[in-house]
Amino acid sequence: MQTIEMALLIQDTVLLPGGRQELRMVTPNQLLMVANVLKGHYRLALAASKSNSFPPCYETATECEIIDFHQLEDNSLSIVVEGRQRVKVLSGAQLRDQSWIARTLPCQNWQHEPIAEEFEIISAALEQFYEVNPDLLELYSQTHLEDAAWVSQRWLEVLPMYNKDKLLLVEQPDCHKTMDFVLQLLKSHVDV
Incomplete structure (x- = not known):
């Protein structure tokens, strides 16, 4: 399998395939990351934060897509992301603007099955x-x-x-x- 370079958004929450979350983007590096993702420079992965780790997240993350966005009353940006594919974070690098880029490997999502x-x-x-x-x-x-x-x-x-x-x-x-x-x-x- 081929690895994929992704912008890495590190949050306190877990997002999984099929799930949706609304996230508030406040810092300039977060806004730049969103712009680069929307321009097609990178795919986006969301990972749960983990202290004392490099990069500072768990290695299990989820590739996600920005499906909606709007400006909030305080002029920050709200984005809605939807989880698509589980990925494993193999390595990461922090850019000058403090955002993260990660080398990832796709993992198998859980198969759909009826509830017993x-x-x-x-x-x-x-x-x-x-x-x-x-x-x-x-x-x-x-x-x-x-x-x-x-x-x-x-x-x-x-x-x-x-x-x-x-x-x-x-x-x-x-x-x-x-x-x-x-x-x-x-x-x-x-x-x-």
Whole structure:
């Protein structure tokens, strides 16, 4: 497989294929990075920050596409990114403007699969979560609550967990361990 050079956006959050996030770009280097991505100079990868690391992120990242943007009242730029492809960050370099460029290698995304009956509660709970958090739901033109990979990845994006723990699940070959984890988590809250 061929490696790909990408602009690396390092955030405190995890974004996975099929997921969407709205991000605020404030610093000049972030704005320059967005401009270079939109001009086609680089593809964009989003990675979760990790201290004491070079580059300062986890090696599992997600190639994403800027699907929308607008100027906020404080004149900063808001972009909406959508995760496309998991990638592994092999190396990185920090440019003079403090932005990061990374050499990446594509990884296999989780395959789409229907939700088994025993896991339908996970899908229903995610639907309820979006009803309570309409700002997140508004990012999606459509949801895929019937797809186990899509549902489990959305849970990993929103659960209040350490990124290192989320990425242990992300690095699995499929969504099954994540589905089991979320099911146990939901059952533990129902049983209390």
